Amino acid sequence: xxxxxxxxxxxxxxxxxxxxxxxxxxxxxxxxxxxxxxxxxxxxxxxxxxxxxxxxxxxxxxxxxxxxxxxxxxxxxxxxxxxxxxxxxxxxxxxxxxxxxxxxxxxxxxxxxxxxxxxxxxxxxxxxxxxxxxxxxxxxxxxxxxxxxxxxxxxxxxxxxxxxxxxxxxxxxxxxxxxxxxxxxxxxxxxxxxxxxxxxxxxxxxxxxxxxxxxxxxxxxxxxxxxxxxxxxxxxxxxxxxxxxxxxxxxxxxxxxxxxxxxxxxxxxxxxxxxxxxxxxxxxxxxxxxxxxxxxxxxxxxxxxxxxxxxxxxxxxxxxxxx
Numbered sequence: 176x177x178x179x180x181x182x183x184x185x186x187x188x189x190x191x192x193x194x195x196x197x198x199x200x201x202x203x204x205x206x207x208x209x210x211x212x213x214x215x216x217x218x219x220x221x222x223x224x225x226x227x228x229x230x231x232x233x234x235x236x237x238x239x240x241x242x243x244x245x246x247x248x249x250x251x252x253x254x255x256x257x258x259x260x261x262x263x264x265x266x267x268x269x270x271x272x273x274x275x276x277x278x279x280x281x282x283x284x285x286x287x288x289x290x291x292x293x294x295x296x297x298x299x300x301x302x303x304x305x306x307x308x309x310x311x312x313x314x315x316x317x318x319x320x321x322x323x324x325x326x327x328x329x330x331x332x333x334x335x336x337x338x339x340x341x342x343x344x345x346x347x348x349x350x351x352x353x354x355x356x357x358x359x360x361x362x363x364x365x366x367x368x369x370x371x372x373x374x375x376x377x378x379x380x381x382x383x384x385x386x387x388x389x390x391x392x393x394x395x396x397x398x399x400x401x402x403x404x405x406x407x408x409x410x411x412x413x414x415x416x417x418x419x420x421x422x423x424x425x426x427x428x429x430x431x432x433x434x435x436x437x438x439x440x441x442x443x444x445x446x447x448x449x450x451x452x453x454x455x456x457x458x459x460x461x462x463x464x465x466x467x468x469x470x471x472x473x474x475x476x477x478x479x480x481x482x483x484x485x486x487x488x489x490x491x492x493x494x495x496x497x498x
Contacts, residue, residue: 176237176396179403181226181244184219188212190413193487197419204417211413213291221274222257225340225367229258229270232371237392238263240399247315247405254311255409258340260374261399263389264381265323265333268374269312270340271305272367278346281361283354301339302360309335321401324394331388333398336377343368458486460493 191212194200200208226243233239242259258270273279277290285302288295312335315321324331341347343366355361365373414421457463463486473484485493 176240177230177234178240178396178399179242179245179406181222182408184215187215187411187413189490190411190487191215193490194413194417194419199419200417204419208417217274217276218272221272221340221342224274224342225258225270225272225370228367228370229260233260238395240395242399242403245403245405246407246409247311247402248407249311249314249318249320252307252311252314254308256308256312259402261333261395261402262378263392263395264378264385265331265388265390265395265398266378267312267333267335268338269305269309269335270338270370271301271308272340273301274342275345276342278348279341280348281350281358281364283350283357285358285361302337302358302363305337305339305363306360309337315402315405320405321398323398324390331390337363338370338373339364340367340370341365457484458489459483460485460489 191208194208195205222244229241229243233241240261242261243257245254245256245259247254247256256269257272258268260268260270275289277293279290280288280295282288285300287298287300289298290296316323316333323333337360339360341364345366347364347366349355349361349364350358470484473480473490480490480493483493
């Protein structure tokens with residue numbers, strides 16, 4: 176049963192694309208921004224594939240609760256959980272989804288390499304990343320931020336499991352033999368189409384004693400909804416992340432002089448084209464003056480913004496509202 180869907184990432188992509196047209200972005204920074212855009216889009220694709228697989232099997236199942244795109248904070252630590260599944264045994268599956276179009280390689284030291292344009296790029300281990308998410312989630316329960324059911328005065332504690340979901344079209348190169356034993360958590364890396372068989376197999380392997388933990392449908396739904404209520408939306412300052420100022424100041428074109436902004440007699444003494452004070456275009460929604468870079472961006476994306484000019488803040492709202 177679906178409790179929470181994934182949020183829309185288009186606003187993040189729009190904000191990153193707006194940075195690309197700023198005049199203060201050098202080549203190296205532009206490359207980093209383009210790579211970030213590629214990663215966000217790949218992440219959206221991976222999360223979408225995993226969410227489809229999860230909802231295909233569990234969407235109408237009232238014994239299993241599903242949460243997508245859950246960001247929780249606890250004692251200064253943050254867990255950005257792609258997918259979370261809770262069943263009536265209070266088994267919780269924390270799933271980190273990854274989309275590697277050209278495949279991924281894991282070596283005997285647990286180091287990960289993804290391939291883009293047939294070139295290897297080192298990346299952080301999703302196994303370790305998800306392990307941190309599990310730790311934060313365990314703290315959430317330990318501190319009572321999500322009340323747990325009790326039976327005969329004893330709290331029924333959840334069993335938290337970790338899975339890393341890789342696109343079923345990606346190639347996964349793993350260490351083999353004894354070297355594989357050195358990589359803790361390697362068995363948690365599966366392709367997304369193996370998610371439900373993995374969960375079902377784990378359920379069938381539980382011993383009879385575990386059945387004593389079974390809680391009612393209403394109880395597991397309450398636990399899931401209380402978890403979803405802890406969601407804190409992300410608010411990334413992309414300009415700051417790439418070392419850019421909040422607002423670019425476009426330099427005047429070479430060989431030109433700024434037009435007069437005076438409204439007094441001095442303005443009338445100049446050439447005819449200088450007599451009218453120059454006004455920078457304003458945002459069509461809030462009236463805020465915008466930079467040349469923002470104007471260029473809105474003109475380039477005229478279909479999205481209806482030919483109007485909007486500041487960066489209003490772009491996110493208008494871009495989502497238009498079909």
